[in-house]
Amino acid sequence: MELRQLQYFITLCNELHFSEAAYKLGISQPTLSQQIRVLEDAVGVPLFDRIGKKTVKTEAGVILERYALEIFQKLENAKSAISDLTELHAGHLRVAVLGSDLDYRLTPLLVDFHKEFPHTRVQVISSIEIAEMVLDNEVDLGVGLSLKPDSRLQRIPFYTESYSLYVDDGHALADREYVEAQDLVGIPFVMYPKGFYGRQLLDSWCTEQEISIQTIMETGSATSLLQLVKEGVGATIQPSRLIDSFQSLRIRAIPITNSPIRELAIIHRNDKYMGRAAQAFMKRLEQSFHPSV
Incomplete structure (x- = not known):
């Protein structure tokens, strides 16, 4: 069993189509078919069922895919660990973040991080499918x-914060020191669309408070x-x-009694090597939300 054959196998698992997998690999379809047969001979059982034009993984194929992905993850971890030894901190750090408000807090962090790791290419991706991207090794x-506990993920909570009501200076509630949930009823709101995590959190909170907002x-x-x-x-x-990022707009953030609470966390795969750059990024992230740390 060769790594090249396992790479062919994983690509076919992803595509479930011999022609498309061969095209992605840059090889001919007969070559791919022959290498898959060699791999099946090595493990002693079929890895795919060919049903007409459809290709599906057998139970053995599912098992081998899981272990093959672990093998390639360990190889990637080894490369990252060796790269760290050079102390050049070159490489590529990919980070998925919730869009919207987190964007404004990351810029100072990215500037400081670049000063410490100028050779590390950083890619920040806005997404609401963060856990899926981490699990799929896209970031x-x-x-x-x-998130809810997942045995495949390491979850590191680093910041908890409340929510406030944001109004313009001329709003009827602008001079209030705080507002209650009932004060929000009947106010016209501009909000994130449904499907955004922040919107889901607020909708759940409104249900708990037995209120509805417009x-x-x-x-x-x-x-x-x-x-x-x-x-x-x-x-x-x-x-x-x-509000720290939007003081110039002259709007007010009024605390909400028993407001929604969100807990921010850093997540990564348990089996993924976290190099010096990644560890430094995580530490800086915590410090940026807790400046006194």
């Missing part, structure tokens, strides 16, 4: 709302939401600390 780290406009950008608030289109409910 090295995920930063977002704390949404008149939805957008996936924190900047546009707060611009709409500034222009008096509506109010919004956002993490309390977000």
